Amino acid sequence: MTHGHRSDFTGELVLPTLLFAALGAMTWAVRGCSGFGAVAGCIFAGVTWGAAWWYLAHDPTGQTKRRYSSGWVVPALTFGIGLAGARGWMQWPSFFDGKLFTDAGRGQFVPIDRGYGFLWLFIAGVPWAGWGACALAWCGSKRDTRLWHWIIRIGFGIGGAALAGYLFRHYPRWFLPLYDTLESRYRDLHANPSLRRLIGDCGAALIHLGAYLGFLLYEILRRDRKNAVLILTVGLLNGLGWSACQNWKWANHLWGANSFNFWRCWESCGGISIGLAYGVAWFLVNRPMSNEEQDQIASRHWIEGPNLEWLVVYSGIVYGVYRLLSGQLDGWGHIYLAIALLFGVAYCAMRWRSPVGPAGGDPTLQRWAVYLGLLLGLGLSIRNGLKGWFNIYVGNEQYWSRILWHYAGPAMMALMIVIGFWLLLRRSRSPIARRESALLMWLVLIVQNVIAQLVTGPHSSWPETAFALYYVLLFVVSGLIVFHAGELRGSPTAKSPRQ
Secondary structure (H helix, E strand, O other), X not given: OOHHHHHHHHHHHHHHHHHHHHHHHHHHHHHOOOOOOHHHXXXXXXXXXXXXXXXHHOOOOOOOOOOOOOOOHHHHHHHHHHHOOOOOOOOOHHHHHOEEEEEHHHOEEEEOOOHHHHHHHHHHHHHHHHHHHHHHHHHHOOOOOOHHHHHHHHHHHHHHHHHHHHHHHHOHHHOXXXXXXXXXXXXXXXXXXXXXXXXXXXXXHHHHHHHHHHHHHHXXXXXXXXXXXXXXXXXXXXHHHHHHHHXXXXXXXXXOOOOOOHHHHHHHHHHHHHHHHHHHHHHHHOXXXXXXXXXXXXXXXXXXXXXHHHHHHHHHHHHHHHHHHHHHOOOOHHHHHXXXXXXXXXXXXXXXXXXXXXXXXXXXXXXXXXXXXXXXXXXXXXXXXXXXXHHHHOOOHHXXXXXXXXXXXXXXXXXXXXXXXXXXHHOOOOOOOHHHHHHHHHHHHHHHHHHHHHOOOOOOOHHHHHXXXXXXXXXXXXXXXXXXXXXXXXXXXXXXXXX
């Protein structure tokens, strides 16, 4: 292997993969801690991965040297991964012990083959990471993406989810474990409450998988090879990774269920799996483009800019995210929605004379995307992290949850308004500079690691102290890679596009 190939392998595969895996190891472990869980925990992880991907891909000169380098990457991964967390996974780990619980509270179960555990973790893992990859792919389409393309693209995802839900409801024996032998119990959920939860988890996993496959099918039919490879790589690798981890149930048999917090070990490994999947995908689809590919991207029709077509697409996506995310916003969602929509309208009205945006995206919109994704992602993470800290050390989580919204809600609203006015009045045509992008990345890295320490405790428990030290080690690893990437950005010999 020549020096050039070794450098390419290290810089484009090893270091990005190591960074995404280290971030995943910390954020996905925190995902299940006090104050987080489900969508809230996945947003915590998503905004961290989104900031890291964007930071590595962003070119401060404004050139589109990498396919997936848009500022929209930040909200795409924040909410793509975040919304994938709107379901459970607690009914399948017992499969690895050979048990399908019909009433876990009473310890009632029937024997089941361990293979079902591998199967359902694979089914769950594919879209859990894959939804973020779908949204990421939308940030770098090779072909023209007009309004009607967006309508069809979203329609494929909704159609896939609807079809999966229809098949699950009407043909449950195809999907539910041991349905033929347990049909009478599946029909008597009052006497078998764990089966109700199993039906819910399996159904949600299949609906999410259906949406993922619908989005993937659209990119395949559109013959956008890199988009399809990105979505397929992330989904398949994470499905296999989660299945191989087996929820760390094997650790209970080796060392005893009460000897350590093996469930958090599993969650950390689940995050490593997602990080590895995105690292491999980075190497396959997001290395510097050739001059020919750059020319193809630059020559396609861009709708990003002050025009009605962009405004309709932007408003539709913002409204869709609001509808799916409103449960996380405690009544503030409609205010945030109004501010985001008014920004789009004001932007178009103030710049209507320049209807065509530059290749690579309008710097104003690119900044809005980055700052909006970071504001909501970090804002929710800080609020949820503080809620978790109060729950651990003070108690009465729901009380503190309400109190924190009294401050977090108006603070995020005010910051959205300030950022919007600043961008609209500034009218900057320059891209996000090297120093600005570095400050944003370090802000995310430091804030998320502080939150990780807040929700890890109390330190009178040695497993909690062990995880706190583990997070420090992960911070050092990720910080060194981020620092190295920043130094490369400032180097006059930084890699140019491949010829």
